[in-house]
Amino acid sequence: MDTKASDRIDRRGMLQCMGWAGTGALYVMGGGIASSISLDAALAAQRPDPAAGRVTPFSFLQISDSHVGFDKPANPNARGTFQEAVAKIKLLPQKPAFILHTGDITHLSKDAEFADADAIVSEAGIPAFHVPGEHDMLDEGGGKAFLSRYGKTTLGTGWYSFDHDGVHFIALVNVANLQPGGMGHLGEEQLIWLARDLAGRSASTPIVVFAHIPLWTVYADWGWGTDDSLQALSLMRRFGSVTVLNGHIHQIIQKVEGNISFHSARSTAYPQPAPGAARSPGPLKVAAETLHSVLGIRTATVVPGAEPIALIDAALG
Numbered sequence: 001m002d003t004k005a006s007d008r009i010d011r012r013g014m015l016q017c018m019g020w021a022g023t024g025a026l027y028v029m030g031g032g033i034a035s036s037i038s039l040d041a042a043l044a045a046q047r048p049d050p051a052a053g054r055v056t057p058f059s060f061l062q063i064s065d066s067h068v069g070f071d072k073p074a075n076p077n078a079r080g081t082f083q084e085a086v087a088k089i090k091l092l093p094q095k096p097a098f099i100l101h102t103g104d105i106t107h108l109s110k111d112a113e114f115a116d117a118d119a120i121v122s123e124a125g126i127p128a129f130h131v132p133g134e135h136d137m138l139d140e141g142g143g144k145a146f147l148s149r150y151g152k153t154t155l156g157t158g159w160y161s162f163d164h165d166g167v168h169f170i171a172l173v174n175v176a177n178l179q180p181g182g183m184g185h186l187g188e189e190q191l192i193w194l195a196r197d198l199a200g201r202s203a204s205t206p207i208v209v210f211a212h213i214p215l216w217t218v219y220a221d222w223g224w225g226t227d228d229s230l231q232a233l234s235l236m237r238r239f240g241s242v243t244v245l246n247g248h249i250h251q252i253i254q255k256v257e258g259n260i261s262f263h264s265a266r267s268t269a270y271p272q273p274a275p276g277a278a279r280s281p282g283p284l285k286v287a288a289e290t291l292h293s294v295l296g297i298r299t300a301t302v303v304p305g306a307e308p309i310a311l312i313d314a315a316l317g
Helices: 003-007 013-017 039-044 076-091 113-120 144-152 188-198 229-234 287-292
Strands: 025-030 033-038 058-062 098-101 128-130 158-166 166-169 207-210 244-248 254-257 260-264 296-301 310-315
Touching: 058 076, 076 113, 113 166, 128 166, 188 229
Parallel strands: 058 098, 098 128, 166 207, 207 244, 244 260
Antiparallel strands: 025 033, 025 058, 033 296, 158 166, 254 260, 296 310
16 A cells, blocks of 8 residues: 555545454453453353352453455454354353454454354354444445444444443544544544443542544554544543543553553464555565464453553464
8 A cells, every 4th residue: 555545545545454353352341340361261261159159240252353255365364263262252161241343343344244253253252342443334335234233223324332330331433534644543423422321420430432543643653543532522521431442553561651551462363564664554464384383362451540551462373
């Protein structure tokens, strides 16, 4: 993708900026703090003894950028690595409460791809919540296929919120109106809704936000950011604990700003270059025998306040 082409980027042009991130982070919520362990560690854990009177905090998983339909040299079997991640989820001794999918479910927004992705995720046996990635809005209806499947109870282009055990989860859509260069955009309507959604909530309520493109500017030249994210984040600064999850950029990058901690997730389909390390973003091909070693299951610990999230990655193979 050259400079001239990036000046004219549209949704289909973004095909060269494919993202696959965040396939296996297991989050545990306790006392308003989100912490996590790798799926491998969770698989090795013993079930707690109910007679011991221990209360097990709820957990949830983040998966992202499954790109069902992708079969290029960077990973000729992205569907297969997606299945591997779900297979590990199925073996967890304690079922997570739900899955958050942070976008790019499909590669080309085809009905068959959505159906295939749903069939794979359903094998986990737990509910899943979705936000779209840019690859989920490539159809002629600009996301019609995504909304017809996942948007029946959402607003606008697919935003919504829900509560679980005292934690407020907010799903934001920043891919429906990509800006020049591919930057994400929330838009006035969604920001007005967000302000109303947060109004009246106690500042002690833990907040978890999930979107596809990062809500902070990782690398503007590649569109790795959201141009009006500061307006959204300003509404959250009064809360004591805010965790922001995203996909899209295929790698672990974290940032902490006061009470808000941001983290992107690593890919299980293919890596991408580090910001600015190549002419453009896109699938980074590695030797076939090392592919699984760069596809990861992420461990994250989300600490409230100014402390950063600790991230540890375990390879798929």
